[in-house]
Amino acid sequence: MATFRATAPFLGNVDFKVIDIDPREVASGLQLYLERGSKLTGVSLEDIDRSVIELPADPKTVTLATLIEKGMKLFDAIVWLTAGRPASHPLQVDISKKKDSIPSLHEIARAVFYAYFFLLTQARYPVAKVGDGQPAVPNFLKAVMGMEGNQSDYVNMICSFSPQKFDPQWVQYVNFGNLGQEALSRFGLGVAGYRLFGPFKVYTAKPGISDELEAAVKFARRVAVAAPTWDVHPLTRKPEVLTKRGNLNKNLGNLILDVFTEEQINEMVKSKMLYKKPEREPTYRNYLTWTEHDDISGISEIFRPKV
Numbered sequence: 001m002a003t004f005r006a007t008a009p010f011l012g013n014v015d016f017k018v019i020d021i022d023p024r025e026v027a028s029g030l031q032l033y034l035e036r037g038s039k040l041t042g043v044s045l046e047d048i049d050r051s052v053i054e055l056p057a058d059p060k061t062v063t064l065a066t067l068i069e070k071g072m073k074l075f076d077a078i079v080w081l082t083a084g085r086p087a088s089h090p091l092q093v094d095i096s097k098k099k100d101s102i103p104s105l106h107e108i109a110r111a112v113f114y115a116y117f118f119l120l121t122q123a124r125y126p127v128a129k130v131g132d133g134q135p136a137v138p139n140f141l142k143a144v145m146g147m148e149g150n151q152s153d154y155v156n157m158i159c160s161f162s163p164q165k166f167d168p169q170w171v172q173y174v175n176f177g178n179l180g181q182e183a184l185s186r187f188g189l190g191v192a193g194y195r196l197f198g199p200f201k202v203y204t205a206k207p208g209i210s211d212e213l214e215a216a217v218k219f220a221r222r223v224a225v226a227a228p229t230w231d232v233h234p235l236t237r238k239p240e241v242l243t244k245r246g247n248l249n250k251n252l253g254n255l256i257l258d259v260f261t262e263e264q265i266n267e268m269v270k271s272k273m274l275y276k277k278p279e280r281e282p283t284y285r286n287y288l289t290w291t292e293h294d295d296i297s298g299i300s301e302i303f304r305p306k307v
Contacts, residue, residue: 051094075159126151231298246286253278
């Protein structure tokens with residue numbers, strides 16, 4: 001059968017109106033978009049509230065303290081200043097804002113601590129909206145610190161956008177030196193990422209467990225007694241941890257069910273060492289291959305902040 005090609009004289013110029021992309025060039029062009037789109041953090045200047053009760057004397061040199069004094073929310077002001085006080089997004093006077101409605105610096109400081117406490121102990125910001133789905137508020141914040149308002153009150157005091165966009169990794173650079181003693185004592189009881197390691201520091205596994213489970217218990221205990229690190233904390237956890245040990249919480253939950261007695265587990269729950277009894281996760285079996293060597297903690301200790 002004869003094959004007619006587009007170069008045959010009688011076909012003329014054929015335009016299929018179709019564009020074939022160059023995959024390599026497209027990937028290069030989309031790289032920055034993919035990098036930006038893959039990140040949960042990052043605040044657009046369109047998302048922040050730039051309203052103030054009155055314009056500062058010189059917006060080009062205005063400081064964070066002045067912006068807060070003028071009624072701008074803390075995180076919004078930080079984003080605007082980080083952007084270089086952009087003239088494309090100027091401050092705007094909001095005549096509906098009143099000076100007596102602006103929270104005091106002390107109230108703002110407590111709201112920042114509230115968010116910081118959530119990040120350090122639960123690896124997430126408090127929820128900004130009232131309603132279902134809010135995580136439980138730690139008793140320390142309510143009973144000891146006297147922060148009895150809804151968690152949304154504290155979030156909305158410091159930002160007008162979804163707090164998840166404000167990169168939470170700032171917590172690892174906080175200096176603990178001058179924090180209140182009550183807070184330091186509470187942090188010493190545990191931070192995010194370590195709750196399910198806790199039982200292995202306190203309880204002894206039941207007799208007769210297999211060699212595989214014995215090795216997993218030794219590993220869990222070594223992590224539990226080591227100084228907590230940012231390599232393990234969920235906000236900053238290194239990808240290598242998942243590669244080496246799998247999902248920590250799922251595996252540790254199964255390990256707890258395998259090596260402790262029902263009585264021990266009930267006691268852990270009653271004492272609030274565990275929020276609740278772990279549920280069996282049949283597909284998470286990495287713990288059966290765990291070696292006893294602690295190869296995940298690293299040296300970036302949480303209570304020795306980065307500089």
